[in-house]
Amino acid sequence: RPSLLQKKVLQNIELAGRFSVLNMSEKGMEDEKSTQLAIGLNYWFNWRTVAKFSYLMTREDNKTDESTFLVQLAMVHPWAGLKNKKKK
Numbered sequence: 001r002p003s004l005l006q007k008k009v010l011q012n013i014e015l016a017g018r019f020s021v022l023n024m025s026e027k028g029m030e031d032e033k034s035t036q037l038a039i040g041l042n043y044w045f046n047w048r049t050v051a052k053f054s055y056l057m058t059r060e061d062n063k064t065d066e067s068t069f070l071v072q073l074a075m076v077h078p079w080a081g082l083k084n085k086k087k088k
Contacts, residue, residue: 014042016054034060040070048076 005011018038025031040054052072059065 016040
């Protein structure tokens, strides 16, 4: 995240990326290989709330390529991580 920028809106933006490969093969079956590339932009409203916008490209052997645009909102519950304290 560009935390040293002057504008607060720009400080809350985060660039994300992911590349994955999945090889599936079974004895006597044809080998299949699937690759994914995801490029995304995250916007952090606060330490526990983020909006994610990403573009996912999937390529599978012997099949057509797929592209998907994903939007996600993730929030941590305010009580997450708090331990119950027993009253004496």
